[in-house]
Amino acid sequence: MKMNPLGRTGILVPELCLGTMTFGTQTPEAESHEQIDVSLEAGLNFIDTAEMYPVNPLSAETQGDSERVLGTWFAESKRRDEVILATKHSGNGIKYVRDGADINAKSIPEAIEGSLKRLQTDYIDLYQFHWPNRGSYMFRKNWTFDPSKQDRAKTLDDMMGALGALQDAVDAGKIRAFGLSNESAWGTSEWLRLSEAGHGPxxxxxxxxxxxxxxxxxxxxxxLSVNEDVGLLAFSPLATGLLTGKYQQGAIPDGSRRSISAELGGRVSDRVFPAVDAYLEVARTHELDPVHMALAWCRTRPFMASAIFGATRTAQLKHILASVEVTLSQEVLDALNAVHHQHPMVY
Structure with a gap:
């Protein structure tokens, strides 16, 4: 498995990353542990989680269980040092996580301690902010995104406070690196500028x-990614399963994500299924598995550090891992670009 640099940290991460947002709900603990074992055997040593996981559904009763499942694997296997571990501090709006408060200098050490305890480890390799306090155009909010009511001074003050708390955690050996999630180019450039001014990692x-x-x-x-060495960790590279084709013609397989979340977080529309059909036709024409095609395409992008996937079942995981053996021809890439031109911005 190809390894890529994680920014300028000196840490290398594999081209695929095991996502864990089903661990503890759709994926039982024993099978979750099996997935980690299978991933490591394949050379995939990068695992991503979050304090708010599992999802589908999100609930106060299960919050933190994905980290707990990872924690029991670390405790039982004694293989913590073989894993690059990433987790996330929840953004505002999740009422049962710190009453939905913003990310701030006080919440960061509290959240880190909570994650460390659930994960049964004394350090986190990559600590990420799940979404910014000021909001984000992600999660289908790009259609109505309006930054005009943002308070720039407060945003920058929050960033400086957060960077100071992160630096304290780095100095204490509790985190090794800092990452963002659901961020914009402007937001990322300001985090970089403040860091270069000496405010934190x-x-x-x-x-x-x-x-x-x-x-x-x-x-x-x-x-920004290419010029500033800030690589993308792509989530939903299979578009929550849409690109597998399993939801075409109205199908909703038992136990699938769509059986729990009918609209797949706003991704389901009349326009998405014709686009999927077009991508599936490229796969058929070139005798490619659609899962392997979608993930192999991600690897061609010049800013890609790793693509984060989730697998409810271990059999799905093994199928996904085989994608690293697939290389797309220029003919396939041209066909995929043609579909994108025909079906842009489907959600």
């Missing part, structure tokens, strides 16, 4: 949604 990565169906990253953030 430099941003190593951005975890934003990215797939054949969701290419918001392709412009300003792509340029």
């Amino acid at each position: 430099r941003v190593a990565s951005i975890q934003n949604e990215y797939s054949l169906l969701c290419r918001l990253y392709d412009t300003d953030l792509a340029e």
